[in-house]
Amino acid sequence: MSAYLLSLETPEAGMLAELELYAKEHDIPIVRKETAAFLRVLMKIRRPRRVLEVGTAIGYSGILLARELPEGGKLVTIENYEPRICKAKENFARSGLNGQIVLMEGDAAEILPSLTEPFDFIFMDAAKGQYMNFFPEVLRLLPKDGVLVSDNVFQDGDTLESRYAVPRRDRTIHARMREYLYTLKHTNGLTTAILPVGDGVAVSVKE
């Protein structure tokens, strides 16, 4: 399925193409092609003015999201790993979208509680074992009709396997991701669809 869907995608041009190469060379995770297309479609449908991203890396998805913002729209993105912060800053400056992007440096566990204004679109894409910890804060920051997109919920397929089929060292993260997905599906006032897009994407809407 992925191979065929990938074959339909048009290669990125310009900066994003360059960042893809850089990410590949330096082993930096960025959204998969299908996920990138899905994010763009969601942004075009929902037209959010305020977007929050948890997990910037080098700014690939950040630039993709910021390009879809309306005039006066804003992307706040959080990253805690110094070398990537550096690279992301550089990339945002070059993207010409710096005026619309705020990069917050530090641990999302500390930064999220300090945010007060709501975000109508939140992209959760940081350490997968921490989604559950970030969830209460993310839920607090989502207004009615706010959209939460959580990436990599399949964990390269591990999430779909039984606990005993995944290597022992991956069992904690397996349990945490399953707890997170269960929570997304069973939280009152939240409607969630889990989709086999890229590495698995959960889309939730707050009522």
Ligand code: SAH
């Ligand atoms: N959204 C990016 C990819 C993010 S990869 C893209 O698609 O282009 C996940 C990033 O989250 C990594 O760079 C990692 O350093 C960062 N991260 C992990 N845990 C974090 C935390 N607790 N606070 C802030 N950033 C975190």
Ligand code: MG
């Ligand atoms: Mg991801």
